[in-house]
Structure formats: structure tokens, C-alpha cells
Amino acid sequence: MSDKYTQFVSQGFGRELARRLGLPRPVELRRYEAGKPLVPGPVLVLGNGDEGRSQSAEGIAVELLSWGLDVRRNALPKEKLGAIVLMLDQVRRPEDLEVPMLTAARSIRDLAPGGRVVTVSRTADSAEDPAAAAARQGIDGIVRSLAKELRDGATANGILLGRDATPQSPGALGALRFFLSGRSAFVDGQLLTVSSEAGRAPGDPDKPLAGKVAVVTGAARGIGAAIARTLHRDGAVIVAVDVPAAGDHLAEVANEVRGTALQLDITVPDAGERIIHHALERHGRLDILVHNAGITRDKLLANMDDGRWRSVIAVNIASQLRINDAILGSGRLPVAPRIVSVASTSGIAGNRGQSNYAASKGGVIGMVRAAAPLLEARGGAINAVAPGFIETEMTARIPFLTREVARRLNSLQQGGTPADVAEAIAFLASDAASGVSGEVLRVCGQNLVGA
Template sequence: MTQRSPQSRPAAQPRPTDAYTALVNTELGRRIGRALGLPRPAPLRRHTPGAALADGPVLVLGETSVAEDIAQLLLRWGLDVRRHIGGEERLSGVVACFDAVSAPGDLQETVLRLAGVQRQIAPSGRVITVLRDPQEARDPSVRAARRAVEGLTRSLGREMRAGATANGVVLQESLDAAAPGVAGVLRFLLSGRSAFVSGQFLSVDSVNGTLPEDWDRPLAGQVAVVTGAARGIGAAIARTLRRDGAQVIAVDVPAAGEALASVANEVGGTALQLDITAEDAGDRILEHAEQRHGRLDVVIHNAGITRDKLLAHMDASRWSSVIAVNLEAQLRINRRLLASELFSHAPRIVSLASTSGIAGNRGQTNYAASKAGVMGMVAASAPELESRHGTINAVAPGFIETEMTAKMPTIAREVARRLNSLSQGGLPEDVAETVAFLASPAAGGTSGMTLRVCGQNLIGA
């Protein structure tokens, strides 16, 4: 089973995220690193429009109908798909299907086949496991087997080398691989868009969603709002959404007006100066979208602040301001948007959470509370969005190379960079790629979840 696409362009060239990563990937740096026993993080293959989805064979393991459907899907994308492989040929990816396991003993055959090819996975390669939702299994043996796949995947993520990653796709009990959301998730995880995502699971719970005619412009014709768009991750999100075809409404506070206008001009969008904590923020977003674009499809809640202090020294202002911007503003805006006909046709909401909201962080009780609250909001809001064929999800970044992290003390910054399975910090574009995927119609089967973009950070679940 082999098919290649003559139109495929070469995969994007890996780019280092920091000076140390660049140094230890030179010939001299490699020799010094080996001599001193230093970690050698690999430059990651990130997405470039028009680049090949995979630049080598993709092996599909498993004898289930889901495995066969996935193999056929990958063939339709023009990939070199294998069901068996011999020799030492390099693999761009492995999709290991465990969807039919009903007892722990069922894991062994596929696990050992995966073990046999692990050393053949190319730099920045991908391993994707496929399983049924453990929470839907009432039988202890079935649930044990499914949870075992989760543990296997997370541990494999820690063992991957040279920028390769391991993630999982969790299918709702009765869902088959023909659901659009399955194709969307598989393509995201195989691609350079997921470069800084590892040890994570994406659930596909419904048949909602549509696949784009052009995978490089999945948001063509859509109108998207991005809050906190004047700089950093917000600006990267605005650029990525525009690259993917969306018309962008860039939102930020009046004090950031000059930077906001610059971003809006760069992406050919419009700027809206707005304090998102204002009672009428939702109304102003709707009014702007209707007057300028006549529609609203996507809202990205990126705006956020920190006011760090140990709890023993926390005051009312530090606490309330963080909760107001990071959490209460999103709740209020969502209520207003979801009450509007303008935002009722398969809407998408993506909120920025944080790994601090998962594992906590010293001096950030207010920030961690707000970000954990965002995750709770997303999970509870999913049924309401589903009723209108929409989705709501959160993205939880780990250590990302931004202006804020650049101001950290050097040693603390270097330690933070290395505390994940990829041994480096992520880039704002890594967060933006994940946000753009979750905002796309192809992610229509995924809702109510939080996806970490942290290189499989050593803290949290």
C-alpha cells in the first residue's frame, strides 16, 4: 500500500528556538555537548504552507476497521502508507490503533510492533495512538486496557528523540474513522502545526465538522476576533488565522492602540480598541463584526494579565484584576455572543488557559485560579455550543519564548526551557497553530477540552 503525491513540496526546515539549541546542533556544539553530557534539543519541524505533510513513509499498525480506514485516508492525502515495514527505512510517522482492545493482554502485539520500529522514526517524526474513550467503558478490564494506552503514549513521548512526538486520538465509543473530526485531528498531529505538542490526547466525540477544500486555507471566508492581539502570542494568532484564510478583528486595550493598528494592518484586518472587562464588550464586538464584515465565526480569548504575588501578600486589587480580565470577561462576552444570531452558525471559541492552571505555580494563585477557571468554563459550555454545531476549547501553553519570558533571569529561563520532553521553549506560533486548528471547521468533533502546548512539560498531567 504505497502512494506518493507528485505535488508534495519538501517539509519545512527545522528552526531552533534559542541560542543554546542552535549551538549544540552545530558540529562543534555536538562534540562539546557529547563530551560534557549536555542535552541536545533538536530544531523542530514547523508548518510552512505548501510543505509536505510527511516527508517519508507512515506506518499504520493494527488490524481493525479503524486502522484500515485511517490507512485509506492517509493514502487519499498522497502519503506513502505502509501496513508492514522491513529493514531500516526511516519513518515520518506511526499510527498505532488500539481501538479494539478489551483486556490488557490485547495491547502486546501492537505494542511490540511499535517497539520494533521506534528507532526508525525520523527526526521530528510522529507517533499517534488511537483508542476508544476510557470513560465510556463500564467493564473494568476494558477501561484498564484503554487507560493503559494513555500511560503508554505519555511515556513514549518522554522517550522520543530528535524532536519527535507521541500523542493520542480518543474516539467516542460508536464513532468510526470516517468522521470529519478524525481526519482533522490526524492531520494536525502528523503535521508541523503540532511541533510543540507531545504526550497529549485529542478527543473526537461527534460527527460534526467539515473538511476544507484547501488544507492550507481551512479558515477561508471566516471572520475571527482575537483579543490581546497587539503583541506576543495574540499577534501570532492573528497572523496565523489570516494565513489560514480568516478575516481578523484584532482587539486590545486603547493603550496598545499603535501596536494594535500595526498588527491589524499587517494581517489586512480591522482593529477594535476595547477594554474586555467593560459591561458592553460583547455588544461592541458584535457591532464591529456586523458593520465591518457582516458575520462572526470565531472568537479567540487570548487577552490576559499577571499580577504575581505569594498568597500571604496578595491584596484585593491583584486578585480581582486577574480574575476580571482572565476569566470573568470571557464568561460575560460568551454569554452575549451566544445570545446573538450573528454568532449562531457553527461558532468556534478558543480560550487561552495555562499549564499554571493545571499544576499550579508559586506566586500565581490568582493567575492559576483564573486559568483553571477557564478550563472549567470551556468544559461546561461545550453542550451549549454543540446544540448549534459549534465548539469551545482551551489551549494551555507551557514555556513559550515571548518578551515576558525573555526578561526572566538567565538561569531560571534556561531551566524552564529544558523542563519538557523536547528540552526547549516553544514559540508563539506553536500556540497559534493549535488555536487555529481548534478554530477550524475540521476540528468540529472536538469540544470542551484543554490541549496543552508545552512540549510535554514535566509538571502537571
């Protein structure tokens, strides 16, 4: 569903009217388009050494130059910037943040529409003393605050390096490319941890999933169909899964992406084995599994019945646990796949009338965190995305005023699209996310309620 308000206030008379009346002025976001530059303008790279310089900043500047980007180590007066990258991995105490942050502050106003600010720092729990932990945790607050200040579709996000990761780790560079690109349009105010040096960069950044086989559940429509299309665009062979009742729509999606369709109720006990069998028999491998299938059966808890509760838990979390157990227990898969589950900001902040749904989506988050070591031991990884307000057929049925309020309750002042969720999943499913496991990436425009 299109957001006609955003379209109206993004140009001409509508933009001027919104300015005069003090109305929200969301802009059309910079999203990925094949053939378009990764960043629309120069990239300023700053460090936490003297005058914004550091060894890691120099290294990242060289890396960005190898990507064909126009890199600056010092800002030029009034020059519009496509992005600012802040290398803060060497901070030792809170005072170390002053120079790089105030240096960056002088260039914030020069960010082009759809610009990006990305910090690279270390996790607070890997600090060797309280002062270092304080400085590192302070960066979390900086990123989330700055994301609320930026305008014109610009975003701020951060990369956190674990004990065994460096700024040049494949996962750190992959996350940096994702956050700089249009693929992260609706990801704002988020920090993603890269825990290790594991993995490698994709051979072709435009086809990061080339040669992979990806299973997508709930693929017949909406977000699931968008995931299938995006993974196919990035080079994957798709196995589209949905219930038999959605067979016609499922076949259309599978034909569109030149994949295969598997009509399957994922709540049946042998769903995992049937998915593995189909992928191996039809395509010879299974590299990616996206748990997207989900349902809502909303009711205030005081009025909740066992049918609503059980069905939501069965589809949204119990089925995922059984399928993952089948993956881990299968002797037919030499390497476990990369698994990406769709959670929700409702599982983080809760939502009125959704205690069952929030329980299931909170359960997805807990499952992902606990299952990460199990998948990593088998050569795989597991992560989740947590969408906020996304423009779908379901949200289109929300009453007008409620829908408008929900759309504006994030830093980007608009709803996301199914493609925004799909882009984040495609990134987490790729080798570009090497070293990232057990993470939850919110795709919510920095939702202002609990996320």
C-alpha cells in the first residue's frame, strides 16, 4: 500500500504546505536500485585519534577507495556528503569521544538527502576496564540519539566488533557496505555485532547469493513474496513454501523467480524433513532457510481463547523450533544453512491485544540467541529481523487514524515496505554477514516505542 501523504509532502506545494503548518515531512527513502552508486556522494572517514585520524580509519578509507567510492579524510567546506564513517574502535575512556564526535558534528548539516552515518566501535562487554566500557556504551547512546536528529531520509547505525573481530573482518566490511547502501533504507538507530573474523566476502557484491539455494516459508504473498524476489535478484535459487490453500499464489511467485514451490503446512511434525528432502532432491543443496510464515489472532488477554493462543504459537515459533531441530539433526546436510527468522518489534515492546503474537515473536528472538552456538558448530548461523510498521495488506486494514499514527512513530516518519524487510534478510543470509550470529536487526525506521 502506498503512503500518499509521504508522496504529497515530498515535493512542490505539498512540501511547502507541510513546512508552513509544521506537519511531519517524511521523504522518499533512498533504496537499492541496480546500477546506482553505493553511496550518492563523497564519504568522510573519521577516527578517534588526533584530528579524527587513526590507523583503523586509514585502513577503512583504503577499503572504501577499493569499492570505487569518493573518500575524504577531511571535510571540504559546504560539500554535500553521501556518508560519514566514524571509526571509534580505539576509544579507551569517555573523553576520547569528544574529538571525533565534534569533528563529525561540523559535517552533519552537509549530509545529502538519504545520507548515512555509520560508527564502528567495540562491544562494551569486551572492555578491559569500566572506563572503556563506559565509552563504548556511550557510543550506543550517540547512535540512537543522532538517528533521531537526522532528516531528509538520512540514517545512523553502528557496527560493534566483538573480541575476535577487527574493522577489516569480512562481516564488519559486509555490514558497512549494507549500512551505506540503499538496502538499509528503513534500518535506523541500530547496532549490529560482528563477533568473529569468520567467513569471506561475496565474490560479486551485486549477486551475493549466487549459487545458493534458499527456502522461504510463507512465500505466497506480502513480505514472503518480497523475500523470494529479493533473494532471487541476488542470485539464489528459491524454494517457495506455503500452505496448500495458498497454492495458486505460491505457484505464481515460484514461477516468477524461476524456483520451485512446496505446498506444506509447516506445523506438521515432519515439516523439517520434507523441506530438506525437497531442497536436496530438486536442487542438490540447502544454504539458506528463511522462517517468514506467521499469523496473528489478536485479542485482549482477558478475552483470549485457547484456539487463538495455540495457533499463533504453533505457526510462529513451535514450527521453527522443530524445523531447526531437523536441520541440526539431519545427516544429509554437511554444513548447516544460514537461518533468518522474522520476529517483530511487538516481541520487543509488546502491543495491545497481541500477548500471543508478542510471546511468539519474543520467542523467536530467544531462540535465535540460544541457537547461534549450535548453528555455528555446524558451520551455519542464525539471526532475526524485527520489522516495525510495514505497508502490507494487513496494515492497510487498520483504521485510518490509527494507521497514520503508527506510520509516523519512527524517526523516518513513515512505514517501511516488504522490500525493506527482504533487503535486511538478504544481507543476513549472505556471506557478507560472516561472523554475525544470534543477532536481531530491527527494520523499523527507529520505532519510537520500545525499539
